[in-house]
Each structure stands twice: as structure tokens, then as C-alpha cells.
Amino acid sequence: MKELSSLQIERLKYQPKLPSSLSGGINNLTLVEGNKTECVKDAEQIKELFKNTYGKPVVTFKSSNQTEDAPVRNIGVILSGGQAPGGHNVIAGLYDALKQSNPQNKLYGFLGGPSGIIEGEYIEFTPEKINAYRNTGGFDIIGSGRTKLETEEQFQKALKVCQNLNITGVVIIGGDDSNTNAAMLAEWFVKNNAGIQVIGCPKTIDGDLKNEQIEISFGFDTATKTYAELIGNILRDANSAKKYWHFVKLMGRSATHVGLEVALQTQPNITLISEEVEQKQMSLKQIVNYIADIVAKRADMGKNFGIALIPEGLIEFIPEIKSMISNLNDVLATLENDNSYTSADENTKFNIIKNKLNAADSAVYDSLPVMIKKQLLMDRDPHGNVQVSKIETEKLLIEMVSNKLTEMKKAGTYNGKFSAQCHFFGYEGRCAFPSNFDADYCYSLGYNAFALMKFGLTGYLSSVKNLSSPANEWVAGGVPLTMMMNMEKRHGQFKPVIKKALVELNGPVFKVLEENREKWALEDKYIFPGSIQYFGPSCVCDITTETLKLENAAKLTAV
């Protein structure tokens, strides 16, 4: 029986690249401080909430000839939230920097996500453990979890656990929410003179943790390449068999960076962008008509096949659906103990709902296919709310487009065959072996996190910039977490949070889609990226995403 695949064995040997400022050694660094910073919005409130950590400068590192002192210290690390390729390399980079700094240093890994630091569940990393996970995907080295680190009680417990292990620094690898919590924990530790620093690392395949200071979160590169591989393969299949329309839903509920990036890599016929749907106040009917129109035009050209990319969160961005669901939640709450509803058959239920919803929402509900009407009534979360994530948007669209095409056929405006296949990709890409880019980027982020610790910084996000250039030209440093924050309403209360990056309709990435999508819809301009390559020509192995390339190019032009 095998223990490891050939690729696993070979990837363990890969030595990730570091920015030149860091490659001179962890004890040979100079800190360069920039100006004091302000947060993106709501400065008064953020300042009040982060009295001790607000307004710090952005920092960068320079290699220095002088070797700094390196007293012994213990650090803890947490993987938080959904998996993203490269998490193991963040830990490996952190470990290598820490051991290089002082071989007496220890790195603890908290198990199962943030709950590990609260419950005191941990391991101490050994060289064997680290070496078995270098350049591999997954978060299985210590596991991950979704516990939110935010209450006074949790902070107290975490403090005790850290004190027991003599830990003076915690690295939290997570998305926007986890890093918001990192900022709160950092503030709390300073306020309580705990002597424990907190550094965050920007993780999420969704790509929505980015801003002027953070070019991209890790994992986005590998995940989008994996989805692009699959979508390229499906495009080629569609273009060979010429008989199916493939509707592909892509993971990511709150932003459509993944869909946009994959579209630029593969050039499919249809790409829906949630942010556009919301901003242009598109109705479900308009979306269905848009798709049906392209299907019909292609059918006129003799092409009864194609591919449509659907963002997972689409439904929540359609204003009329959002309104209907909110109304439906209220209505369902009133019916919970109503026997005439609960014991009714399906059709009667539909009618009761239809009559209870207000006119506009009722019309929207009534326009949905039976399958979806049913799903909306059945799958409810523990609070009684509709579970939007369970709605099979790709099937909803297939059914509605199919119905629209039947109408069009009767009206003589469509004359083709519509046969559809649906796919949902998400889990397929979150734990892939990190691309060379993510392997290098993550290793640098982890290594750099320890550098920030060394200079006594806390409440910072590890930052590596200039990512479109070769790794040795990357710029390592740190960004105060508060700088990215504003106040947002969550569960009815205003809270400090890191602002999520949505797709900007006037940004350089969406522009490429906008300029080309009409052509891509009708002509077959498919591109087949193939699978991620880790060896071989640099033009294949070391390419980053179109998103990063375009955004960095736009920044240069703006300067």
C-alpha cells in the first residue's frame, strides 16, 4: 500500500522563494516605518475601539548587515475558516524563520481552528511534522475551525493558555472575519498588558480580502487555476460533443472574483457577476432572458452548446429575490405553529405563501420553478430562516431558461435544442497542492509574520507586495489591521470589520470581461489552461492570476 503519491514526494523537496529583503536571514533585518495610517471609514469609532493599536504605520523590511539579538520565544499559530491552498506553507515559513532566529524557539499549533487556543488543544511542531507538510494543500496539519474569537471570556481563556505555554506571539491565518478578530485580540492583549503580539495572514480563495495594501489573499491563485482547469476541460468537451450547455456554479457567496478570474482564463460564453446584478438592479427574469438570448443566438448559428459561469451567491444579489426571501422569512415565522399550513399538501402551501407575501414578493415567489418554491419552504436554518446557500441556483437557471426557450420556440424566435448539464466547483480547489506562486507567497507570508513579531509589532497583517514581479523583488512588511476596517451592521449591531473587496465594475478586471463578453458569447474563443504545473517552463509554472496582473498594471498606470 502506498503512503504518498509521486507528486507529494517531489513537492516536499521544493524550496519556496523569498523576497530578497528576507532571504538575507531573519536576524539581519531593518524595519522601515512609513507614515501613521487611518482606517478606510468611520475613523472616530474605530479609533475608540482600538485605542492601543490604531493608527500605526505601514512597515517594510530591508536586509541589514548587522545581526540582531534573538532572545528565545514561543509562538502559536491558528488556521481559521475555510481551507485555502498554501496554509501549510505559511506555517513552514513561520517555523523556518523562528528556528533560524533562535533554535531554542518553539512553535505551537492550535488544533481545530480558534477553538484550539481557547480550549488549550495544541501540538508543538517538530521538524518531522513540518517537513511532511511542505508545499502540500489542505489545513490538515493542525485542522481548522470556524469558532469566532471575540468575547471577553474567550480572550481570557486564550491568555491563560498562552501564559501556560509561555507564548508571546500568535499568528492567525484567516479571512476578513478572522483577521477582524485578530485585530480585537491584539487590542485586548495590549490593553491587558499581556505581552502577547498578534499577527494576521490574509487567506481566502474568494479573493475578497484585498485592498490598497494587500494585493491578493493566498489560495486564490491555486483555487482559480484548479477551477479554470476543469472549466477549460468542460469547454473543450462542449466544443467537441456540441450538444450540451454546461451551467457551472462556482464557490464564493459574497464576491465574484473567482468567477471573473476563471472567465478571463477560459473565455466562456456567459459569465454572471453578482456585483453587476446588484448594481444594475437586475431581476431574475432579466438574467434568464440574457442567457436565453445567447442560447438562441448561438442556436441560430447551429451551435446548441456553450458554457455559463454562475457565482454561488448570485441569488442574494438579485434585489427582488433578496426582498422576497426577507418577506418569506417573516411569513414562515407566523406559520410555524399554524396547523392549516403545516399539515397542508404542497400546492396548498404554495398558495398560502403566495397569499401571505406582499404583492411584489408574491409575484416573484410565484414565478419560481416548483423545485425552488419547495426548497425555499423546506430547508430552513435553526433560526427558521431560508437557507439561501442550499438553493441550487444552477438548476434554477437551467429550468427557467428552458421554460423561456419553450416560449420563444412557440413565438418562432428560437429554433434549437437545449440540453443542459450542471456542475458545482468549490471543494475541488480549496485543498489543491499550492501553485508555485502560492507556495512562495505563503512561505514568505509566514516567514515575514515572524519578522513582524521580532520588531514587537502587533495588530498587523503580514504583507508581501509587488507580486506581479519575480519573488526576489517582492516587498515584505506589515499593514496595521485597523487600517482596513470600517463599521458595518452585523446581526442588527454595528461592528468593526475589515472591509470586503467586491468586484469593481469600473475596475480593470471587470472591464476586460465587459469589452469581450459579447464576442465570447457568440464566437468560440475558449482557452484551455490545463492542470497546474509545478515543474517545467517558467511561463507555465510561475504565472499568477489575470486579476493580479491587471490590477497591478492599473496601479502602475495610476501612479
Add this chain to the structure above:
Amino acid sequence: MKELSSLQIERLKYQPKLPSSLSGGINNLTLVEGNKTECVKDAEQIKELFKNTYGKPVVTFKSSNQTEDAPVRNIGVILSGGQAPGGHNVIAGLYDALKQSNPQNKLYGFLGGPSGIIEGEYIEFTPEKINAYRNTGGFDIIGSGRTKLETEEQFQKALKVCQNLNITGVVIIGGDDSNTNAAMLAEWFVKNNAGIQVIGCPKTIDGDLKNEQIEISFGFDTATKTYAELIGNILRDANSAKKYWHFVKLMGRSATHVGLEVALQTQPNITLISEEVEQKQMSLKQIVNYIADIVAKRADMGKNFGIALIPEGLIEFIPEIKSMISNLNDVLATLENDNSYTSADENTKFNIIKNKLNAADSAVYDSLPVMIKKQLLMDRDPHGNVQVSKIETEKLLIEMVSNKLTEMKKAGTYNGKFSAQCHFFGYEGRCAFPSNFDADYCYSLGYNAFALMKFGLTGYLSSVKNLSSPANEWVAGGVPLTMMMNMEKRHGQFKPVIKKALVELNGPVFKVLEENREKWALEDKYIFPGSIQYFGPSCVCDITTETLKLENAAKLTAV
């Protein structure tokens, strides 16, 4: 706007490897004839049906110092049936051999599958066309189709088209059915003194076109590697998040070679093999209990996650379901115009069906989840039969396992959480860039097909053997198509067909699963193959499938 991906550009440059017997040049070959052959079964009938092409010898090639004469000739090629990675390379190999033999030779490609040779739809290949498709996935170079080439009228039309183009040889790239038709066409051409040879090439990702003479069909290697990549990624995700059971359905209705190969590459917790279910006469309930038992045992160990591989064709291999569907088809036929049925609501319909089915089938029908009961009544093919392929087996199993676990929880024999995700992989792998193995194998098959033509052979399958060894040691030759045939009942009539290879429960590949599956079920022995690599270390780029390795090793031991 991009036209090609970086990988596309690099792969176009790859020069596929040839067996040493062929690499000396297409006009420098000697034919080595083996003994006369017999078919696998039903020799009398097959001999009668293939009077002119039956009993020919297996042949192989040797490199020769003498250069043979190479008169000008035109060849046509057809891609038939579902896509498989490497099809383009078969054509490239054929083209290169043909042009090398005599630059005046022409290669025609029939468009859209076998219908192209009937309707006279074709292109002539140019160097530019061929060069743009080398080492790429898909069948889009000329398209594919599923028209069956089997009637006298079709043969007559094909003859005319060939005569018009002065074509004296046709290469059919297809699976078992397509090659059965190739054999019939070959026989017909000889019988009618058409002077047109027919050579087949063994294609199918399902891996069920193999036998003593054919080690593996092309595409199986690349497709299974692509599925194994995805399943490895999902395993790593499951093992990191530790909260989901993933049920993955894999394409392939008639055999489970794909599922078995992927299982050996990734070592998931549960792997169902259709052939085993049929042979052991397992009921749906037994299958559900088998899965639920493993879920419960893992839950006892604190592991509420795992992965189960489900073959697409499973349902058709469960004896009781097969019987019930057959009975249901009869019942539905009698109800077609029965108003009291057609206008009834869902529950009434279920009851009518339940009462009309015989006792055993009725019990089976009644035991199914509502979703499936409904699907069985709704999705019917043009003949009124249940469309088994539309049944979502992965969802059926999830629902039934979930129900079983609820029962077990009540009985105190299960204490865990069961949350499941489902996946279906098929289209994702059929058009991937061929692995180095498939790129080399396909190129050799195509090149070799022309060699068979040169020696005047017809009704042969292009064969390249000894595939576990490096490419230069491969053995090129041909196998008479009739040798693989027997008589089988199709649509009520006995017909000559190439015998499909099913998973053998006493074969060396299944044995590995059998010996290890208990361990794989409970311990986490996951392997992560990662994405197909085309460059870099040979141990990563040039590995073939476990199936081929084990089967060839067993053959050697047997000798």
C-alpha cells in the same frame, strides 16, 4: 485577448515517443505474423458473419533495414462516441506516418463522427491544422458523434464518399461499439471488393475495451488521473474541515474500472464496485447498511467525515432495482393513457404504481425516497422507459444513509453528525490535455494504424503492448477485431459485438481494494495525487495507472 494558454503553447511542442520498432521510419518495417486466431466465444456464428475477415493472425512490426515502396494513397479518419484525452494525437500520429511514407498522401477527417463518412462531410488535414492540435485534449479537431455505422444503406453511402475522395483506408477511433461497427464495415468492404481497408483504435475513458491483446484503451490514464486529482483534493478538504461526508459519483455506466483505479490512487473510505454488487446479489438496503455502518464506526472514533466513491451505473447492477425498473416500464406503458393516473396528484400516483407492481418490486419501489420515486415516474425516454442515467444515485444514497443513521441513533447504535456533499465527475476528465502516457500511446496507435494499412490489413485494431515499460520497448502491431467478439443480445436480437471487459472480482486490481478497504474505511490512508504533470521528474510525469501496472504484473507472474 488571449488565444492560447501557456500550457497549450508549450504542449504543442511536445514530441511524443514511439516504440523503437516504429521509430526507424514508416517505410522501414517488417510484418511478423502470429498464428491464426479464434474469437472469444460463439465461433460458428462469428465466422459465418465475418467470412472474409475472420481468423486472421495477430501481427507485430519489426524495424527493417530495407526501405519499402510507398505508393500514393488517401486515408480517412473518424472520431466516434464520447471524448477521450489523446484522440488528437491518434490523428497526429496517423498523419505523420502517412506523410512520412509519401508526402503525396492525403488524410481526410470526417466531421461530426461516423455521420461524416455517410453524408460526405469532411476536411483535408493540413500541417497547420494538425500542428494546432498536437498533444491537446478534446475531439474538436473534427468533432465526434454517435451515429452507428451498421446498415447496408450507410455502407453504400460511405463507399461512394470514399470512392469520390479516392480513399483506400479508413481509421475509426472509438470504443467497443464503434469497433464492432469497424469490423462490420471492414467485412462489407472486402465482400464488395471495395479495396478499402478499415483499422480501429481502442478509445474509451471507461477502460472497458481491453482483453488479452489490448492492455488498455486510450484516455483511461488521463481521465482517471484528473478524477484522482479532484478526489484527492476533496479528501484533503474533508480531512481538514472534518465535517462532511463527500459522495462522489464517477462517470461510466457499464463497468467500474474508473472507480477502482481512482480508489487505488487515492484510498478513500468507501468504494462501491458495480460488478461486485451484481455478483454478490446485493440489495440497495445492504449497500446502504454497508455505508451507514462505516459512517457510524468512524463517528465512534470522532470522525464525522469521509468520502465514498459511487459508480454511475450502480443502480443498474442492483438485481432488485433492475427487476423493479423492468416491471415499472411495463406498468407505466399500461398507464400512459389512463386518465385516473395521468391526472392524479403525486401521492395517488405513487399508490397506483405500488399496487400495480408485483409484490417484490412494489416493496423495492416503496422503499425509495420520494425524490427518486418521482424521478422514476417523470424522466422517461422516447420509448417510454425510465431513464436510469438521470437518477441521482449519489443523492439517493445520501438520503437513504441519512435515514438509516436516524434509525440507528434512536436505537443507540450511532452517535454522530452526518452532513453530506455530493459531486459528479465525468465531463471534467474526458477532454483534459492527454498525460504523457496517453500522448505517447495515442500517437503510437495512430502511427501504427498507418503501418497496418501499408501491409494491406483490414478489420484489425491498432495495438501497442508492453505498456508498463518505457515507450521504446512498447510492442506495435495489430489484432483482428473478430478475435474479441462474441454474440450478445441487443434490443432482443443476437448480434456480434466486442466483449466488454468488466471488473474481475478475482483480478489483481480488485484484490488490492478488497485487501485494503477495511483499513481505508476506518483509518485515514488518503493519498493526494495532485494534478497531471507534463514536465519535470519522470517519476511524476511518466507514471501509468495502477490498473495497468497490476494487470501487467499479474500476466508476467502467470507466464
